[in-house]
Amino acid sequence: MQNLNSAFQQLTEHMSETALLVSIESLLGWDERTMLPPAAGEYRAEQITYMAGMMHQHRTDPRLGEWLNTLVAEKLDPHSDEGATVRELKRQYDRRVKLPQSLVEELARTSVLGQQAWVTARAKNDFASFKPLLEKTFKLKREAAEALGYEETRYDALLDDYEPRGRTSQISKVLADLREKLVPLVAAIGASGRKPNIDILTRQYAVVEQEQFAKHVAAQCGFDFQRGRLDVTAHPFCSNNGPHDTRITTRYDERHFPGAFFGVLHEAGHGIYDQGLRSECYGLPPGEAVSLGIHESQSRMWENFVGRSRPFWQHFYGEAQRRFSPALADVPLADFYWAINVVRPSLIRVEADEATYNLHVLIRFELEQSLVADDLKCGDLPGAWSEKYRHYLGIVPPNDAEGVLQDIHWSAGLVGYFPTYSLGNLYAAQFFEQADRDLGGLDAKFSKGEFEPLRNWLHEHIHRPGQCYTADELIQRVTGKPLSHVPLMNYLKRKYGALYGL
């Protein structure tokens, strides 16, 4: 027991140092994407590479392996804070020691330079200038996957970074179930003949008002600006830079209301999760998010299940009309509600509606599997992209900026990340259904501006346990069932059935 306590104490002290490095590296990344002067990009890549190298050294320190072996032998309750700490750190350690330091540093450097090249390539609609870094990224990712090893498919090794314990085969199965039900729904909507007036959303919406309104609503939902902030960036994200430092970002377009507004709600959803983690466990698995799929369930819940619901706007629409006059002055709530819930095939994932969104994800999921398998060459990517869009959505991007260059992910080395977006929608629907049941109906609460009950429910059931449960365990524990496409399809059918008269 003495040894055990000593090993655990040394482990947690080591991990708090690691957390300092991780949080600093995170701040460097946030700054790079929000504040960094244009000419400073190359040196920032060196800074991030150096920090990534130090993080890797810390995380693969042989002493860490020894402490973990001592503790694993104790067979702690895997759902206790101590047991989950040992279980998850052991798992991460065993993975990380397989990666050479040089590869980790090269991936970090390529990720920063790749993002910088992507920003330029996207602005200039110039895929060719970006292709070399993209090729390098996938080459390094394939190397990483081979070093990590896998049981079924190379892609699994990469997926695990974002969705621990996730399997490509399982995710493909649940997404196939979803697609089978979704495609007829989207077709029925298209055939319904009904259409909202979406021109009202591209009237004049002053950026200053957009920012103030979005901050107000995010705060009402529970994002704590004493422990966070909101800034402008090219590709919005949420960044956790410390136990009380959660930063969200957006981009404004004065002729497009939904972009920034729902973007902020989305990132605020991520932020509310991060802020709901136990700060006293910061840097240890019980103080960390379960997986990106679970993380995305929180962002999509606030963005869509809450923020695109009718009762939400029953509460906020009066204020929106006051702020955005004359744009919304003559628009009835029902018209506005329908406009923000329009369903139609589109080119840009982050602006896609709730129904077609998962088809955008599916395209990326399939393409990156081919790239990782080396069945598809980067040079053939724009063509393959167009082909998939034609097949799944019936439209083709007019250029690469609105096609393959629209997402930051691959440029940043985030390969295996995309499917977590659809997992997030599925988890969100299943959690939300349960919360609605547990709390005796959320609609009435939202229409009165009461978001605290949902937030507290999420804190209790999802945020505060951290990684004491795996994603599979958590969904089973909270909803009594494994993950399924049924809650999401029920939600979509109910919502769009009413709007489109199906």
Added chain:
Amino acid sequence: MQNLNSAFQQLTEHMSETALLVSIESLLGWDERTMLPPAAGEYRAEQITYMAGMMHQHRTDPRLGEWLNTLVAEKLDPHSDEGATVRELKRQYDRRVKLPQSLVEELARTSVLGQQAWVTARAKNDFASFKPLLEKTFKLKREAAEALGYEETRYDALLDDYEPRGRTSQISKVLADLREKLVPLVAAIGASGRKPNIDILTRQYAVVEQEQFAKHVAAQCGFDFQRGRLDVTAHPFCSNNGPHDTRITTRYDERHFPGAFFGVLHEAGHGIYDQGLRSECYGLPPGEAVSLGIHESQSRMWENFVGRSRPFWQHFYGEAQRRFSPALADVPLADFYWAINVVRPSLIRVEADEATYNLHVLIRFELEQSLVADDLKCGDLPGAWSEKYRHYLGIVPPNDAEGVLQDIHWSAGLVGYFPTYSLGNLYAAQFFEQADRDLGGLDAKFSKGEFEPLRNWLHEHIHRPGQCYTADELIQRVTGKPLSHVPLMNYLKRKYGALYGL
């Protein structure tokens, strides 16, 4: 020679790693003072403490001592890049190994917590809440000074951090010479009976216009926004976070034009120095500023010798009138020029005129010498502060916020820093006199908006040599004379003689 090359290469590689740590720590500090969410301060202190500890380890690495000893034996030209590198690093190394790691970390932590306490204390005019951290700071600083050692006085050991090789006795001498001439000049101005109309400076100046105008002027003077940025903070500063990442800050008051405008020019002057250093030597002495006195000479030059000159405003006043209408619409250039050059005793150092400014510095210089000597207790500081203001300037602050709490320096552990402000004025006058002579008169150039000749002269003579010359060597080399109060007094007498009819 093989050994020599190898030692030099290892040295520079080691120092580029150190520079990564230093630049990251600098960014953490910049972020803390511009962006950090209120609740995140405590963890930021931990992050900075950790980085400071790592920096100290790097800078006191025994291998560094060995490489330096090998290289010192070679007796390189002390003014060559290699020779200056060895000379300055050896000097820094020998100092730093005297400081225990624990003291370095404690100073770093206390500095961050002290700044946070200062922000609150200043806002609430509450010296008592700040006193414990101030006492701790001076206690740690006395410990550091004793560990470092000194020949004449304990204060010398601290001064050396900011003005390498500076001596309290020498600085006291030149400041006494200055004071002897300055006090009669200020008295003559007060007795002249003439007064500008300074109310025009507290009319309505929209913050957005202030920001745009200040950025425009800073860019004209030569601050490169591709390699830097401008943000808002409580106590303005300039932060160098990498070879191409120089960030300046200011604070705006829509009822006070000079505060932000000359503040930006001041920080831009620092920034132009940092941006003028050779980026290929980043992290090594030839790529670093000589001393804070020399650094301050650059900020005061652009703020005052350029920015408060009549020809400067002959060029910019038309634009200022257009931007700040109606505030300046009815104000002739001559009235504006006099208003921004008013001389009168005042309470706030950073808003003081060029003549009385050095008396503000003298007060702080004397007080901190007493605090370091332990002849003055922190509890007696507010009283001593008032007494000095009564003595030197004939006025007494009505509260501590406008008195002893006005400056961030002591809260941030910057003890021994203040005299570099007056050194900066003295250096600036002497350099400016020389530049004016070398370039055949600067007034005609400024009035046409030509600032490039001065900037290039500064780059060539002051910025690009980095630390290849010490401060004493540099002033002698550039102006042919040692530092003296004469150029500054000549400048002040000429300028104010004309304005006040002396």
